[in-house]
Amino acid sequence: MWELFMARENLALALRRVEQNAGAAGIDGMSSKELRPWLRDHWPEVRSMLDAGTYRPQPVRRVMIPKPSGGMRMLGVPTVVDRLICQALSQVLMPVFDPYFHPHSFGFRPGRSAHQAVERARQFIADGDAGWCIEVDLDSFFDRVSHDALMARVARRVKDKQVLRLIRCYLDAGVMADGIVHVTGEGTPQGSPLSPLLSNVMLDDLDWELDGRGHRFVRYADDIRIYVGSERAGQRVLQSISGHVEQRLKLKVNHGKSTVGWSVRQPVLGFCFYRRKGEVKVRLDPKALKRAKDRIRRLTSRTWGVSMKRRITEINRFTVGWTAYFSFADTPSPFIELDGWLRGRMRQARWKEWQRIRTRWSRLQALGMPDREAREWAMTNKGSWRAARTFLRRALPDAYWAEQGLTGFTDPYRRFRES
Numbered sequence: 001m002w003e004l005f006m007a008r009e010n011l012a013l014a015l016r017r018v019e020q021n022a023g024a025a026g027i028d029g030m031s032s033k034e035l036r037p038w039l040r041d042h043w044p045e046v047r048s049m050l051d052a053g054t055y056r057p058q059p060v061r062r063v064m065i066p067k068p069s070g071g072m073r074m075l076g077v078p079t080v081v082d083r084l085i086c087q088a089l090s091q092v093l094m095p096v097f098d099p100y101f102h103p104h105s106f107g108f109r110p111g112r113s114a115h116q117a118v119e120r121a122r123q124f125i126a127d128g129d130a131g132w133c134i135e136v137d138l139d140s141f142f143d144r145v146s147h148d149a150l151m152a153r154v155a156r157r158v159k160d161k162q163v164l165r166l167i168r169c170y171l172d173a174g175v176m177a178d179g180i181v182h183v184t185g186e187g188t189p190q191g192s193p194l195s196p197l198l199s200n201v202m203l204d205d206l207d208w209e210l211d212g213r214g215h216r217f218v219r220y221a222d223d224i225r226i227y228v229g230s231e232r233a234g235q236r237v238l239q240s241i242s243g244h245v246e247q248r249l250k251l252k253v254n255h256g257k258s259t260v261g262w263s264v265r266q267p268v269l270g271f272c273f274y275r276r277k278g279e280v281k282v283r284l285d286p287k288a289l290k291r292a293k294d295r296i297r298r299l300t301s302r303t304w305g306v307s308m309k310r311r312i313t314e315i316n317r318f319t320v321g322w323t324a325y326f327s328f329a330d331t332p333s334p335f336i337e338l339d340g341w342l343r344g345r346m347r348q349a350r351w352k353e354w355q356r357i358r359t360r361w362s363r364l365q366a367l368g369m370p371d372r373e374a375r376e377w378a379m380t381n382k383g384s385w386r387a388a389r390t391f392l393r394r395a396l397p398d399a400y401w402a403e404q405g406l407t408g409f410t411d412p413y414r415r416f417r418e419s
Contacts, residue, residue: 026079102207107221108196130227133266234260327416347388
């Protein structure tokens with residue numbers, strides 16, 4: 001396996017992927033754009049240390065980012081050199097482990113996606129006798145994985161001692177926070193190309209335990225849903241599985257966030273379900289809709305002092321990516337609602353740009369509004385949102401924003417659904 005890991009083709013592919021993914025610099029400050037020139041001068045030295053077993057990864061840089069559901073998530077940013085090595089390791093380890101992973105595991109696997117996980121959950125609900133869903137919340141999973149327990153599972157299929165030693169070095173590399181290196185005995189930092197695979201290795205035992213008990217379930221990384229026939233059965237299974245996770249896997253279940261609820265209302269990766277004419281359909285999770293509005297509020301905020309062209313570019317980047325994912329939903333109405341609300345926010349932002357009465361008067365005239373009406377509205381004491389929802393809809397119609405290049409949500413939704 002070491003020869004496959006160090007093969008020129010494998011390393012070249014890993015380098016291209018690291019460059020494509022870009023990302024922030026690690027503790028050494030080197031960017032992905034600087035990696036290739038650096039390797040031309042230093043790779044022979046790095047390779048010699050890898051072969052000799054003396055290479056030591058640098059600690060990851062600790063970064064805190066807000067979670068969509070609130071709170072903060074800790075990420076680890078490795079140096080680009082370590083990202084290259086981890087990516088090359090992941091590429092040779094994936095074919096070793098992936099064929100043996102459970103078919104109901106969908107996260108971070110080639111040829112699998114979040115949409116497939118949602119579709120599997122929909123099928124479970126549609127098949128009947130799965131009216132209740134258990135959400136198992138693993139408390140800070142990526143920060144609590146036992147290194148010893150994880151390495152024992154990796155060693156089941158990897159016999160190359162050099163590879164095992166290098167993986168262990170990455171687990172033990174530590175974290176730099178506030179200029180101080182902290183040694184870690186547990187956890188796989190989110191941000192490393194190796195972490196997604198290792199998380200699946202760690203949780204694969206749980207998948208097969210659930211399978212052995214005859215449960216219908218879906219897992220995407222540490223996001224676990226188990227489908228049962230009654231609330232009582234759900235509470236019993238939750239208690240039993242929580243004990244297994246904590247005793248056998250040495251992980252911690254967040255009992256405050258682990259719940260049992262109706263299957264159609266229990267969110268799965270940003271989606272919920274509903275029944276219509278005997279069929280189970282997919283809809284947006286209301287929380288996902290709220291997060292989208294929160295993001296649009298920031299992008300249309302008056303305090304963000306950028307040009308309208310820049311604002312539209314950033315909004316389009318968000319709306320197209322967001323819609324590409326959530327267009328899996330069968331309900332177009334939330335996208336239509338978001339579209340109208342977005343254009344209202346844009347009209348409000350434009351109105352606030354025209355701060356002076358004279359500016360508003362001249363702008364409204366230029367947009368085709370009669371002089372007297374333009375003067376009256378320019379001097380209105382109504383709030384900007386009221387203006388955006390009334391006369392500005394006529395002065396700045398949807399066609400105006402299309403000319404400005406605004407994409408919105410509805411058109412991308414239709415295109416993605418048709419494709």
